[in-house]
Amino acid sequence: MDKFTTHTGIAAPLKRSAVDTDQIIPAVYLKRVTKTGFDDALFANWRQDPEFVLNQPAYAGASILVAGPDFGTGSSREHAVWALRDYGFAVVLSPRFADIFRGNAGKQGLLAGVVSEADIERLWRALDAAPGVSMTVDLEAREAVLGELRVPFEIDDYTRWRLIEGLDDIGLTLRDEDKIAQFEARREAWRPRTLPVQ
Amino acid sequence: MSTPVSDTAVIPERPRTLAEKVWDDHLVVKGENGQPDLIYIDLHLVHEVTSPQAFDGLRAEGRALRRLDLTIATEDHNTPTLDIDKPIADLTSRTQIETLRRNAEEFGVRIHSLGDREQGIVHVVGPQLGLTMPGITVVCGDSHTSTHGAFGAMAFGIGTSEVEHVMATQTLPLKPFKTMAITVEGDLRPGVTAKDIILAIIAKIGANGGQGYVLEYRGSAIRSLSMEGRMTMCNMSIEAGARAGMIAPDETTFAYVEGKPHAPKGKDWDDAVAYWRTLPSDEGAVYDAEVFLDANELEPFVTWGTNPGQGVSLSEAVPDPASFADPNERAAAERALEYMDLAAGTPMKDVPVDAVFMGSCTNSRIEDLRAFASVIEGRTKADGVRVMVVPGSARVRLEAEAEGLDKVFIDFGAEWRFAGCSMCLGMNPDQLAPGERCASTSNRNFEGRQGKGGRTHLVSPLVAAATAVLGHLASPSDLPAREKVGL
Ligand code: SF4
Numbered sequence: 001m002d003k004f005t006t007h008t009g010i011a012a013p014l015k016r017s018a019v020d021t022d023q024i025i026p027a028v029y030l031k032r033v034t035k036t037g038f039d040d041a042l043f044a045n046w047r048q049d050p051e052f053v054l055n056q057p058a059y060a061g062a063s064i065l066v067a068g069p070d071f072g073t074g075s076s077r078e079h080a081v082w083a084l085r086d087y088g089f090a091v092v093l094s095p096r097f098a099d100i101f102r103g104n105a106g107k108q109g110l111l112a113g114v115v116s117e118a119d120i121e122r123l124w125r126a127l128d129a130a131p132g133v134s135m136t137v138d139l140e141a142r143e144a145v146l147g148e149l150r151v152p153f154e155i156d157d158y159t160r161w162r163l164i165e166g167l168d169d170i171g172l173t174l175r176d177e178d179k180i181a182q183f184e185a186r187r188e189a190w191r192p193r194t195l196p197v198q
Numbered sequence: 199m200s201t202p203v204s205d206t207a208v209i210p211e212r213p214r215t216l217a218e219k220v221w222d223d224h225l226v227v228k229g230e231n232g233q234p235d236l237i238y239i240d241l242h243l244v245h246e247v248t249s250p251q252a253f254d255g256l257r258a259e260g261r262a263l264r265r266l267d268l269t270i271a272t273e274d275h276n277t278p279t280l281d282i283d284k285p286i287a288d289l290t291s292r293t294q295i296e297t298l299r300r301n302a303e304e305f306g307v308r309i310h311s312l313g314d315r316e317q318g319i320v321h322v323v324g325p326q327l328g329l330t331m332p333g334i335t336v337v338c339g340d341s342h343t344s345t346h347g348a349f350g351a352m353a354f355g356i357g358t359s360e361v362e363h364v365m366a367t368q369t370l371p372l373k374p375f376k377t378m379a380i381t382v383e384g385d386l387r388p389g390v391t392a393k394d395i396i397l398a399i400i401a402k403i404g405a406n407g408g409q410g411y412v413l414e415y416r417g418s419a420i421r422s423l424s425m426e427g428r429m430t431m432c433n434m435s436i437e438a439g440a441r442a443g444m445i446a447p448d449e450t451t452f453a454y455v456e457g458k459p460h461a462p463k464g465k466d467w468d469d470a471v472a473y474w475r476t477l478p479s480d481e482g483a484v485y486d487a488e489v490f491l492d493a494n495e496l497e498p499f500v501t502w503g504t505n506p507g508q509g510v511s512l513s514e515a516v517p518d519p520a521s522f523a524d525p526n527e528r529a530a531a532e533r534a535l536e537y538m539d540l541a542a543g544t545p546m547k548d549v550p551v552d553a554v555f556m557g558s559c560t561n562s563r564i565e566d567l568r569a570f571a572s573v574i575e576g577r578t579k580a581d582g583v584r585v586m587v588v589p590g591s592a593r594v595r596l597e598a599e600a601e602g603l604d605k606v607f608i609d610f611g612a613e614w615r616f617a618g619c620s621m622c623l624g625m626n627p628d629q630l631a632p633g634e635r636c637a638s639t640s641n642r643n644f645e646g647r648q649g650k651g652g653r654t655h656l657v658s659p660l661v662a663a664a665t666a667v668l669g670h671l672a673s674p675s676d677l678p679a680r681e682k683v684g685l
Contacts, residue, residue: 001259031290033250033297036258078359107359169359170261173367176227176236180369183226183238190462190470192241192329194308195267198459 001109003166004139007090009063011135011146012053013124019067020074021101025083027075035082042083058132064144066123067094072101072112081108091137093144093153095120106159107169111139113153122149139163213480215377216446217412220352220477224335226369234371240334240351242364243320244271244307246298247625248339252362253301263305265368270329271302271309274319275625279588279615282312291626305365318591318617321345321559325429326593328458332447332474337364342559342641343442344435348428349455350447350477352412355436375441376486378411379479382419384493389674391569392427393561393639393658395419395491396434397499397509403489405507408440411487414479415445419493425454426565433560434641437506446478498673500546501643501656503534508643510546512661512673518542537645538653539633546671549655551635553584554666555648556612556659558622558640562590564597566639566659571606573663576680578611580669585612586628588620612666624649637665 029041046052053059065084071094072080081104084092092110095117105112115123126146127133135146137153139160144151155163162172173180214222227236242265249271256263263269276291278284286292295312302309310316316323321342324330336346336353339361346353360370382395400407413435420428428445435443445451452471455461462470501509502516508531510517519531519542535542540549556562556570567589579585587607589595595617598604607614621628622640630636630652639662643654655671664672 033254033293035251035254168259169371170259170363170366173236173363173369173371179226179236180238180367184368187238188466188469188473190331190466190473191334192331192460193267194241194270194329194460197308198327 001166001168001171004090004109004111004163006136006138006140007063007111008134008136009090010059010061010132011064011066011123011127012059012062013127014053014065014067015124017068018070018073021072021077021080022074024072024080025077029083030077030079036086038079038083039086039088041079042087056131061088063088064091064093064135064137065089066120066127067092068120069095069117071097072105073098076100076104078104078108081105081110085110093120093123106162109163109166109168111137111155111163113137113142113144113155115144115151115153119151123151213482213484215479215483215485216350216414216444216477217352217375217377217442218483220333220335220350221374223333224352229371229373234373236369237335237372238369239337239364240268241324241329241336242269242368243324243336243338243340243343244269244298244361245274245320245338245340246294247275248358248361249301250294250297251358252339252365253305255359255362256305256365261366263307263365266306266308268368269307269365270323270327271298271307272317272320272323273298273310273312274317274617275619275623277312277317277616277618278626279618279620279628282616288626315592315596318589318593319559319562319619321429321433322563322590322594325349325425326458326591328455328461331455331461331470332451333477337370341436342433344440345429345433345559347412347432347435347442347444348425349451350444350474352442352444353432354442375412376410378408378413378440378487378489379485380413380415380489380491381417382415382491382493383417384419384495386419386422386493386496389498389660390496391658391660392423392430394496394499395493396431397501397506397656398496399489399491400434400438400507401499401509402491403438405437405505406439407507408435408438411440412442412444413438413440414485415443416479417493420445421448421450423450424565425450426563429563430560430566434506437641447474448478498658498661500661500671501654502538502540502546503531504537504643504645505530505534506641506643506656508534509656512546512671514546516540516542516544516546547676548670549635550670551583551637551655551665553586553630553634553636554662555586555588555621555636555638555640556662557586557588557590557615557620558638559590559619560641561639561659562588562594564594567594567598567603568601570659570663571603573660573674573677574610574612574667575606577667577677579666583666583669585610585666586615586621587612588615588628589617591617610666621648623647624652630654637662637671
């Protein structure tokens with residue numbers, strides 16, 4: 001997982017609330033056997049509509065999603081986060097996230113920042129006024145900056161630390177690599193081994 | 199009080215349960231300030247459904263699989279049980295299996311593919327190879343990993359991200375589970391088996407009654423069970439919502455493990471047994487919850503509904519939803535009876551079936567097949583009932599054939615299949631047709647579990663066999679005497 005300090009990119013307004021994981025990635029895509037390459041699956045149904053925000057040329061290459069409240073509700077599928085990440089999103093801002101989605105996002109290096117409803121509306125207005133404009137998300141300062149507009153966002157300290165250090169769950173565990181190796185050194189000889197084949 | 203010996207740093211000075219001992223002996227890092235503990239994993243079982251994304255995650259991050267010698271893969275959920283030498287027709291199934299084969303080759307994982315002697319349901323394969331043993335931690339991306347707890351191992355199912363975590367680190371960050379003692383005292387009547395005990399326990403504590411707990415089964419009735427019976431019980435712990443089920447290792451356990459291909463040998467065996475003897479819960483160990491059951495009272499058990507907690511004794515009738523005090527349970531019972539097309543008050547033994555499924559990781563080991571054969575031998579199956587016998591592994595199939603059980607099945611009119619999960623979940627072509635009713639030795643009777651619209655009654659192998667003879671739910675004691683072969 002890459003370290004996350006600040007991110008600058010095109011911000012796209014998603015003016016919907018209660019975007020559930022089935023909308024983020026429809027169930028038919030769950031049959032795949034990979035953890036990457038889900039960019040085509042993101043909002044697959046909505047993207048069939050030429051008017052959909054991500055289909056507008058101004059938002060090509062968007063990497064920050066500014067969404068309405070209750071983002072990521074419904075099934076706990078991690079694929080929702082993979083699809084957002086694979087499409088190119090590094091940040092999602094919303095007044096409220098479903099807990100499981102927020103947990104999954106933190107694990108995969110996708111910043112899920114909680115912004116007040118009033119500030120989301122302000123961001124939407126600013127984006128409407130200048131479609132395709134870049135925004136900077138500063139994780140250290142917990143602030144999103146769009147031209148003159150600066151809005152604070154919330155993220156818990158632990159997730160923020162993990163993102164800044166670039167640690168996924170596995171990376172975090174591997175910080176204790178020496179302890180794992182010590183444990184392995186004292187494991188008893190009778191414990192099972194699958195190799196060599198008996 | 200015994201003083202367990204361990205070389206890990208943290209040994210509490212109080213009596214401990216079996217689960218606590220195994221946990222303590224796998225602590226790599228003790229979590230501080232509400233952080234989870236880091237637990238070492240002794241054995242990682244892999245199959246085709248939950249592993250592809252984990253391998254892909256390793257690949258994306260450029261990570262290796264840390265301990266190939268603690269990892270083993272087999273194909274089970276999607277494998278066909280007929281024509282196993284032909285290409286798999288269903289595209290999703292074929293892709294999953296081919297992906298596992300490719301991943302195993304790329305990462306160097308030991309794999310037992312379709313056609314291999316050790317192929318089979320992952321929870322049958324671990325124990326038969328002697329990899330499952332007391333005092334170890336076992337994980338697999340499959341909820342019925344609880345099966346391995348029968349050996350006094352800490353065994354539980356994990357999600358795909360955790361599968362990747364174990365592959366990369368051989369550890370898992372976990373918060374300790376709560377413990378529940380389930381004590382079953384007394385002698386089982388003839389015809390009453392481990393399956394009936396566990397179905398009765400789940401009916402008693404409910405399909406969510408074990409949530410967050412490791413269940414430890416104890417008492418004289420449990421000690422009298424064979425390893426196969428213990429595996430059946432621990433297998434279904436998950437159907438009570440529990441994280442895991444465990445049974446303290448004893449002479450029965452040691453005798454089962456000894457001599458298996460991967461069992462410890464020589465001095466290692468002696469060391470292992472000496473350690474395993476320290477594992478049973480200490481006198482005075484405190485559990486977070488306790489449940490008692492009288493084995494003398496138990497009868498063959500059967501489910502009438504659509505979760506494994508909705509069961510009664512076979513001699514009873516379909517319950518009236520109005521008899522449930524809890525409004526949620528009442529509503530669930532109403533929905534279940536509608537789906538199952540059953541009327542309240544119907545004696546369970548009057549319920550006719552279209553199919554009998556003898557298999558799944560709950561009941562597909564050699565002892566289960568022997569029990570089934572002992573009832574049907576010298577008899578013929580009921581007209582119009584389809585009977586499928588699916589061994590848990592290729593090795594079990596060979597063993598059964600060496601004993602001549604295959605002939606008993608075929609003479610009876612049953613289909614004798616190759617190993618796999620089969621109609622337990624119908625990911626392969628072995629499925630019920632809509633509306634079909636099945637007496638099944640598997641573990642889940644959820645709506646559509648065995649095929650869309652299919653209706654499942656969970657039973658023991660003995661009840662499955664008697665049902666196959668009579669065409670309606672029945673126990674061996676309902677059968678007329680045979681001419682030649684005695685029961
Ligand atoms: S037999 Fe059934 S319960 Fe067991 S692993 Fe296979 S699908 Fe799961």
